[in-house]
Amino acid sequence: MAFFGFSQPNDPFAGLSGRPDGDDDALNFEDTYDGLGDQLDETDDAFNDDTFGSAPATQQNIGKDFDFSGQTAKISTTLQEEQMLYTARQPPPKAKPTVASKGPSRTGYERYVDPGYIPALEANASIWGVGPKKPEATVQERPDQSAGAHGSSRKMMSLEEVEAAMRSQSKKPVSLPDAQVSGSSSQMYEQQWHQQIPTPQQQLGVGEPAQILQRPHPPNVPMHPQFHQSLPQHGQPEFAARSQPSPQTQILQRQKPVAQDNFNRVPAPPHTITRAQPQSVQQQPQPRQILQNPQRLSGQGQPLSQHGHGFRQAEMHRAPPTGPSHGRVPSHHAVVTHPEQLLQLSEEDRAAFLVEDAKRAKRNHKILMLSRDNGLMTPQDKNFITRIQLQQLVTATGGVDDQGPEAALAEDFYYQVYSQIRGAPRQNPHQPASQFAQTYLFQTGGRYGPQGRRHPRGGDNHIQRMEQQVQRAVEAAKAKPKNKQLVIEGSLGKISFSNSKTPKPLLNIKRPDTSDMRQQLTGRQASRPENSPIADRRQVLRNIEGVYATLMRLEDHERHSPPHLNDSSDPSTIQEHKDWQQRLQSLNQSLWHQLKVMEPINPNSPTAHPFVAMLSHPKGKKAIPRVFRHIDNQQRLTILTMIVVHMDSLDVIAQAVPITEEPASLSRMVKEEVELFAQTVIPSVFGHINESPLGIITGLLGLVLERTNIPLVARTKIGLSLLTILISRAELLKQSNPEIDPAEWKQWMVDYDSLFDTLEPYLSLLFTTAINDAEDVYVWQFLAAMGVGASPEQQQRLVIGVKDRVMETVKVSRALPQEMASVRLGHVNLFMRAIGLDVDLLG
Amino acid sequence: MLFFSFFKTLVDHSVTVELKNDISIRGTLKSVDQYLNIKLDDISVVDDLHYPHLSSVKNVFIRGSVVRYVHLPAGSVDTALLEDASRREAQQVTAKAKQ
Numbered sequence: 001m002a003f004f005g006f007s008q009p010n011d012p013f014a015g016l017s018g019r020p021d022g023d024d025d026a027l028n029f030e031d032t033y034d035g036l037g038d039q040l041d042e043t044d045d046a047f048n049d050d051t052f053g054s055a056p057a058t059q060q061n062i063g064k065d066f067d068f069s070g071q072t073a074k075i076s077t078t079l080q081e082e083q084m085l086y087t088a089r090q091p092p093p094k095a096k097p098t099v100a101s102k103g104p105s106r107t108g109y110e111r112y113v114d115p116g117y118i119p120a121l122e123a124n125a126s127i128w129g130v131g132p133k134k135p136e137a138t139v140q141e142r143p144d145q146s147a148g149a150h151g152s153s154r155k156m157m158s159l160e161e162v163e164a165a166m167r168s169q170s171k172k173p174v175s176l177p178d179a180q181v182s183g184s185s186s187q188m189y190e191q192q193w194h195q196q197i198p199t200p201q202q203q204l205g206v207g208e209p210a211q212i213l214q215r216p217h218p219p220n221v222p223m224h225p226q227f228h229q230s231l232p233q234h235g236q237p238e239f240a241a242r243s244q245p246s247p248q249t250q251i252l253q254r255q256k257p258v259a260q261d262n263f264n265r266v267p268a269p270p271h272t273i274t275r276a277q278p279q280s281v282q283q284q285p286q287p288r289q290i291l292q293n294p295q296r297l298s299g300q301g302q303p304l305s306q307h308g309h310g311f312r313q314a315e316m317h318r319a320p321p322t323g324p325s326h327g328r329v330p331s332h333h334a335v336v337t338h339p340e341q342l343l344q345l346s347e348e349d350r351a352a353f354l355v356e357d358a359k360r361a362k363r364n365h366k367i368l369m370l371s372r373d374n375g376l377m378t379p380q381d382k383n384f385i386t387r388i389q390l391q392q393l394v395t396a397t398g399g400v401d402d403q404g405p406e407a408a409l410a411e412d413f414y415y416q417v418y419s420q421i422r423g424a425p426r427q428n429p430h431q432p433a434s435q436f437a438q439t440y441l442f443q444t445g446g447r448y449g450p451q452g453r454r455h456p457r458g459g460d461n462h463i464q465r466m467e468q469q470v471q472r473a474v475e476a477a478k479a480k481p482k483n484k485q486l487v488i489e490g491s492l493g494k495i496s497f498s499n500s501k502t503p504k505p506l507l508n509i510k511r512p513d514t515s516d517m518r519q520q521l522t523g524r525q526a527s528r529p530e531n532s533p534i535a536d537r538r539q540v541l542r543n544i545e546g547v548y549a550t551l552m553r554l555e556d557h558e559r560h561s562p563p564h565l566n567d568s569s570d571p572s573t574i575q576e577h578k579d580w581q582q583r584l585q586s587l588n589q590s591l592w593h594q595l596k597v598m599e600p601i602n603p604n605s606p607t608a609h610p611f612v613a614m615l616s617h618p619k620g621k622k623a624i625p626r627v628f629r630h631i632d633n634q635q636r637l638t639i640l641t642m643i644v645v646h647m648d649s650l651d652v653i654a655q656a657v658p659i660t661e662e663p664a665s666l667s668r669m670v671k672e673e674v675e676l677f678a679q680t681v682i683p684s685v686f687g688h689i690n691e692s693p694l695g696i697i698t699g700l701l702g703l704v705l706e707r708t709n710i711p712l713v714a715r716t717k718i719g720l721s722l723l724t725i726l727i728s729r730a731e732l733l734k735q736s737n738p739e740i741d742p743a744e745w746k747q748w749m750v751d752y753d754s755l756f757d758t759l760e761p762y763l764s765l766l767f768t769t770a771i772n773d774a775e776d777v778y779v780w781q782f783l784a785a786m787g788v789g790a791s792p793e794q795q796q797r798l799v800i801g802v803k804d805r806v807m808e809t810v811k812v813s814r815a816l817p818q819e820m821a822s823v824r825l826g827h828v829n830l831f832m833r834a835i836g837l838d839v840d841l842l843g
Numbered sequence: 844m845l846f847f848s849f850f851k852t853l854v855d856h857s858v859t860v861e862l863k864n865d866i867s868i869r870g871t872l873k874s875v876d877q878y879l880n881i882k883l884d885d886i887s888v889v890d891d892l893h894y895p896h897l898s899s900v901k902n903v904f905i906r907g908s909v910v911r912y913v914h915l916p917a918g919s920v921d922t923a924l925l926e927d928a929s930r931r932e933a934q935q936v937t938a939k940a941k942q
Contacts, residue, residue: 410935414928415848418921422852548930622923 540613544620546594551623554587554630592635595627597642608649611642616651618673621680628684636688637696643685644700647708647719652677656716658768677718682725689725694733694744701726701751710758715768720782727752728785756786756794763801771808780830787834795835802831810842845932849925850875850913859889859914860905866894867914868903879907 377385409416562576563569569577592598596610607613614620628636647653652674689697704710704723713719730748734740759766766779787798799806809828813821825839832838850872859869860881867890870883884902888894 410931411844412848412851413931414845414921414924415851417924417928418852421921421924545930548927549934552927552930619926 536607536613540610540617540620543594543596543610544614544617544623547591547614547623547627548619550587550591550594551626551630554584554591557584557587588630588632591627591630595639597635597638601645609642609646611639612646612649615643615677615681618676621673621676624681625684628688633688633691636684637692640685640688640700641703643681644703644722645707647704647713647722650677650718652718653713653716656718657712658715674717678721682718682721685722686725689729692729694730694740694748697726697730697733698744698748698751701730701748701755705751705754705758710755711762711765714759714762714766714782717778720766721778723755724778724782724785727755727782727789731785731789734789752789753794756790756797759786760797760801763798764804766802767805771805771812777827777830780827783831784834787831790835798835799837806832806839807842810839844877845928846879847875847877848928850879850881853915853919856916856919858883858916860910861912861914862905863909863911866890866897868897868905870903873902876907879910881905881907881910881913 557580560580562573562580565574565577596614599610601609608616615624624639627639631639643650652670655670656674689700704713704726714723730752734745763783766782767776769775783798783802787795790798806828809824813824816824829839832841853872854874856872857869858872859867860883861867866888868883868886868888870886873882873884875881882902882904886897886900886903888897888900891898
């Protein structure tokens with residue numbers, strides 16, 4: 001009210017006081033700002049944190065009670081006495097000694113520690129004529145007196161106080177006032193609060209600032225009791241609760257209720273804790289007694305001075321603390337340590353202390369909740385469950401523990417290898433599977449670890465026992481007899497067991513004896529003509545499977561490769577290596593045998609050579625790259641020779657020759673086969689040819705010329721590709737190695753010329769696709785390879801042969817979009833550049 | 844074990860499980876066991892208009908025996924490896940049969 005009562009015509013804070021209206025337009029700061037703020041000295045902010053605490057200020061942690069010095073002064077006598085009494089009679093409390101020792105440097109109560117201060121306070125108290133023995137009278141009188149005191153203290157407001165008032169108005173109070181540093185502003189706060197308690201929120205900041213001016217710091221202390229006494233009774237608990245973060249004075253003034261409030265309020269579920277977890281409260285000795293403190297009621301409304309006096313008297317009269325005549329003294333005395341402790345704490349420390357206390361209470365509550373079902377299961381029960389789980393685990397993994405990682409690979413091949421190739425989603429494929437149990441145990445141990453630490457009596461031991469038990473369980477599961485059936489004597493049926501690996505067979509078909517089967521088989525084979533296409537096909541497929549089986553054995557064998565030999569290898573390692581090599585050799589021989597490469601070539605046979613027949617199946621083609629990895633160079637060359645010799649009987653060539661001039665006459669299946677061949681066999685062949693000397697290339701080309709129908713082969717993609725590989729390799733050899741054997745080169749040139757002459761009439765027929773089809777790159781590649789090695793005269797013949805195609809392609813690509821056109825022209829240029837021309841010249 | 848092994852690699856992939864009662868459920872494969880029981884997450888029924896009672900179901904556990912088909916994401920199947928795995932399985936079966 002006083003704030004609005006300002007009679008200044010140009011009130012710079014008018015706009016500010018209007019803020020609670022929520023009218024945003026009125027808040028234009030530039031309009032109301034008159035530069036007063038610039039005069040403020042803001043240079044001493046450096047120690048604000050020391051003063052106010054570094055934590056951000058909130059409504060809760062600021063609290064509402066700031067008259068620290070005044071409040072403290074009121075009960076400083078008590079404080080002093082209690083402190084002295086305490087130090088005299090009791091050993092220092094063990095609780096929080098470090099925190100407490102930290103406190104005094106900041107509390108600002110040092111001056112009150114001065115013993116000489118107390119008499120002055122008492123003298124001041126007597127000014128009011130408050131009879132120590134007449135509390136009721138005091139209560140009656142005080143409201144009036146306080147009103148009078150307020151009335152006489154108007155119209156003097158320092159800049160600091162105005163500023164403080166502003167802060168009190170602002171939504172976020174920046175200052176967390178402390179009794180020492182910001183004495184005046186906090187006083188004002190306090191006063192406002194004390195007077196407005198019944199409706200504190202509404203009238204916050206519109207108190208009577210004028211009164212504040214008249215409240216000198218310590219000398220005025222005796223006034224405070226009145227303010228306090230004027231509080232309505234019902235307002236007090238709330239007030240105490242609000243002032244919790246900065247309650248030094250409050251606590252001292254009304255030691256019991258406040259302390260009790262503090263301890264009741266801070267934990268989240270107060271009732272549960274105080275009841276169910278007495279030990280949490282017991283960690284501070286006082287609160288429990290506070291709860292039982294009979295003085296609580298009297299302490300609330302009683303004037304403090306009386307309180308203090310009575311107390312002093314009680315102290316004086318008293319002999320032992322447990323005197324029966326003073327019902328409240330013992331408890332009072334016992335409580336003293338607590339407020340004093342709290343008092344000695346700084347703001348932050350106390351906040352931390354309270355927070356910690358709350359935490360502790362919360363935890364205790366949690367433990368209580370958790371421990372409700374404690375002891376429901378005995379350790380034996382738990383072990384039993386664990387064993388069941390582990391057994392489940394052992395069987396769920398298909399018993400891969402049985403023979404180690406190799407068995408895991410056998411049982412779970414796809415998953416293990418897939419994980420290895422594409423990144424394991426879970427465990428490392430080569431991780432020993434027995435680690436399953438280990439991992440499981442480790443996790444369990446980790447989870448129960450803390451508890452084990454808390455109960456060192458049985459924890460670790462228990463875990464150990466469980467580990468052993470689990471170990472035994474796993475072993476037992478492993479050792480379990482693999483009987484799949486149990487025939488009880490005299491029974492008609494049998495009981496079959498199943499596990500994850502071998503599910504219970506629902507159908508039990510008796511397998512005919514293998515010898516019988518073989519007889520039948522041979523009988524059937526005998527009854528059929530030897531070279532029937534079906535039998536043939538079956539045989540080929542069987543051959544391919546044989547190859548794959550051997551390949552897998554080879555690959556398995558390679559995984560078991562013993563460590564590399566070096567000089568220091570011991571004999572057993574050497575022997576191991578030798579055995580390994582031997583086995584590898586035999587496997588290689590077996591593979592070679594199964595590939596049927598060395599089967600005699602029978603040119604007149606109606607059926608294809610077994611090896612070539614294999615290549616006619618997709619899986620035969622797919623086997624080639626894997627086979628090439630495991631055979632030596634000589635064997636590769638042999639295979640290559642076989643392919644070249646049988647070129648025109650390869651399905652990808654024989655069936656891929658365009659029958660009509662109509663493009664796209666190839667069936668989808670043939671196209672797929674061609675594609676597959678190009679992806680599997682060609683790379684292997686290409687890789688081998690690219691390492692071969694000229695002699696071999698010449699020999700291969702000679703075979704092609706001699707054994708195959710060149711015009712036919714050249715009209716297929718695969719045939720032309722193979723030719724391209726051969727020719728370009730020879731050319732590369734010549735270019736990279738100028739001093740090539742002239743005789744060899746001469747031989748090559750003979751073959752080359754022969755090929756050229758054979759192909760020349762068919763040059764324009766090489767293009768089997770329509771002009772619009774961009775799939776002709778392989779032809780241009782072949783032409784380029786031919787052109788590079790050709791003599792000028794041959795080049796000319798080449799150009800003449802494909803001139804039409806070149807011109808057409810150029811013409812077509814002009815009509816094409818830029819990108820496609822450049823691709824097509826690029827293809828043509830492959831050839832044109834090889835003979836020293838460029839498509840651009842044609843333009 | 845081959846199918847178990849195979850389906851394990853499809854964990855966290857999106858599959859469509861067709862049940863023997865003609866319901867097709869699409870979802871993320873969360874786990875599979877040796878009975879080929881299947882756990883799916885984030886499911887959606889393919890023909891959800893016909894099965895409104897499933898519209899609010901988010902995840903399912905399907906007993907392996909009621910599965911008719913599992914539609915696989917082709918990209919996450921390694922055919923060559925699968926072929927080899929089947930060969931191994933077949934070899935093991937014949938080896939066991941001979942015992």
